[in-house]
Amino acid sequence: MQARMEAMVFDWNEVVEEISESLADGVGAPEGASVYVLWGFSSLDLETALYDLLMHLGEEERALFRRYLGDLVETIHREGYNILALLPHEGQLHAKGGSVPIPPGWETETTRVLS
Numbered sequence: 001m002q003a004r005m006e007a008m009v010f011d012w013n014e015v016v017e018e019i020s021e022s023l024a025d026g027v028g029a030p031e032g033a034s035v036y037v038l039w040g041f042s043s044l045d046l047e048t049a050l051y052d053l054l055m056h057l058g059e060e061e062r063a064l065f066r067r068y069l070g071d072l073v074e075t076i077h078r079e080g081y082n083i084l085a086l087l088p089h090e091g092q093l094h095a096k097g098g099s100v101p102i103p104p105g106w107e108t109e110t111t112r113v114l115s
Helices: 012-027 043-054 059-079
Strands: 035-039 083-089 092-098 111-114
Touching (some): 035 043, 043 083, 059 083
Antiparallel strands (some): 083 092
């Protein structure tokens, strides 16, 4: 018996752009709205990135993110997410997550703001 392995290759920049655009389009956010994209090699890395992001937000955005923090962390671990897009829009925080292999040596920073 011969084992056959196939590797799935993703263009990580395209993954980040796709999840951001999908989230913004899904909630009807205006063009140019800021989407925070966080990622890590594991769900725990993603949770850490989420807490790190809080330190860099303004007071109003930080208060909004904190309202959803418990649910976000629970969902990250339950679903096994390692990428998460967050979009504050009209007083709510919209999120979209997934699990995608991260290529070795890809950017080490775990947060990107797209607008």
